[in-house]
Amino acid sequence: MGMTMSQKILAAHAGLPEVKAGQLIEAKLDLVLGNDVTTPVAINVFEENGATSVFDNTKIALIMDHFTPNKDIKAATQVQQSRNFAEKYNITNYRDVGEMGIEHALLPEMGLVGPGCLCIGADSHTCTYGALGAFSTGVGSTDMCAGMISGKAWFKVPSAIKFNLVGKPQGYVAGKDVILHIIGKIGVDGALYKSMEFTGEGVKYLNIDDRLCIANMAIEAGAKNGIFPVDDITREYCENRYQGTPVEFEADEDAVYDEEYTIDLSEIRPTVAFPHLPENTKTVDEIGDTEVKIDQVVIGSCTNGRISDLRAAADVLKGKKLAKGVRCIVIPGTQKIWLQAMHEGLFDIFVEAGAIVSTPTCGPCLGGHMGILAAGERAVSTTNRNFVGRMGHVDSEVYLASPAVAAASAVTGYITNPEKI
Numbered sequence: 001m002g003m004t005m006s007q008k009i010l011a012a013h014a015g016l017p018e019v020k021a022g023q024l025i026e027a028k029l030d031l032v033l034g035n036d037v038t039t040p041v042a043i044n045v046f047e048e049n050g051a052t053s054v055f056d057n058t059k060i061a062l063i064m065d066h067f068t069p070n071k072d073i074k075a076a077t078q079v080q081q082s083r084n085f086a087e088k089y090n091i092t093n094y095r096d097v098g099e100m101g102i103e104h105a106l107l108p109e110m111g112l113v114g115p116g117c118l119c120i121g122a123d124s125h126t127c128t129y130g131a132l133g134a135f136s137t138g139v140g141s142t143d144m145c146a147g148m149i150s151g152k153a154w155f156k157v158p159s160a161i162k163f164n165l166v167g168k169p170q171g172y173v174a175g176k177d178v179i180l181h182i183i184g185k186i187g188v189d190g191a192l193y194k195s196m197e198f199t200g201e202g203v204k205y206l207n208i209d210d211r212l213c214i215a216n217m218a219i220e221a222g223a224k225n226g227i228f229p230v231d232d233i234t235r236e237y238c239e240n241r242y243q244g245t246p247v248e249f250e251a252d253e254d255a256v257y258d259e260e261y262t263i264d265l266s267e268i269r270p271t272v273a274f275p276h277l278p279e280n281t282k283t284v285d286e287i288g289d290t291e292v293k294i295d296q297v298v299i300g301s302c303t304n305g306r307i308s309d310l311r312a313a314a315d316v317l318k319g320k321k322l323a324k325g326v327r328c329i330v331i332p333g334t335q336k337i338w339l340q341a342m343h344e345g346l347f348d349i350f351v352e353a354g355a356i357v358s359t360p361t362c363g364p365c366l367g368g369h370m371g372i373l374a375a376g377e378r379a380v381s382t383t384n385r386n387f388v389g390r391m392g393h394v395d396s397e398v399y400l401a402s403p404a405v406a407a408a409s410a411v412t413g414y415i416t417n418p419e420k421i
Contacts, residue, residue: 005251007160007255009118010157013028014028023156024154030113031061031112032121033144034122035062036064036075037067038123041141042145043082043085057089057092063100063106064100065102066361067369068097098335101333101334101336102360108237109241111242114243119135124138128302133249158225163182163261165201168265169265170268172404173402176304177270177402178206179217180400181271183217184273184278184279187221188277189221193222195223195226196227197227198211198228203228208234214228221278230248230249275399284418287417292399292415294326295327296327296378297327298328299329299382300333301365302365307340311344313350314407315407317410318349320421321353321354322411323414324413326413331359331360355410364391365383372393374396382401408421
């Protein structure tokens, strides 16, 4: 019986000739990730267990991104604890203000993840790196601690769902629309503890940013991970960037999948997830021009804070002004993206339209800072979750959309099809 792409990566890291769905294995890790929220918990467990060393100081990444720049004393204390730990154990990939970015935008950019690697992170959206042909998944802080000490982790080998992508996206349709379409189709538990494996001739029409976005939101369908095959687009991105040794894995022709779906990218329309679940999707064609009045727009996050996302938003906003009463916050994913957007003149477009540009941070996505919603307020956001109270008050609402839809909505003050701007 053949193996899926994810199963092959797990088998290789477990030193086994093959693995099967449901099998429990122990596998060697290429990277362990933590942020300013989850790292302190892992450090506490580390110290409680009397650990005195890490398995490899070059294979641990501690990225201070959620509440930084520090929003209050508690956030400052968490970062201080993480910084002290990094200094004590000489963690080479510690990133703080000035060097940091949103972790799932920064790690691919730094070349810490790449084809064939196995990564765990104490953040649910660690599944992002499957876009590069890696097996990456979120874990709890105690598992992060165990990984930092031993360089290993336990896994239950996931079964898989195959998504055969055909056709070419049209107009403003981007990766965000693709994954919202899929989650709307299968539901938030449609891939529970399974691997979402994307394949097909349509993959070639998705750039790296699209793929990172799609893999990022695999967890929103309940998946253990999302993963793309390695192709020339992947290789070009990773060349002279990925610090490890790329290993390309392909699913066997007789690999077993629990389900298979064919997704025609040419038929997907710009899509919006209504409160309070990512599966509550409607296309822009199903939403009336004045159906959903909004107060705020957020363009950024680990899902859509990359340069192509900012370009898409700027393309819509150029020469226009925000609707009266609408706040628009633009958050580049990393310092490098921030600089690139600035030099390309995108900041001029955003600021002249009435938006603000933030330093890289997860801030508003999790209701942390830099854009909290009051009771009754509505936001269109390019983030990945719209649960009750996700971005602020429990009586606020979050609508998930692509950067193009978000920008168009900022101009009109209502959820809007960018084709109409």
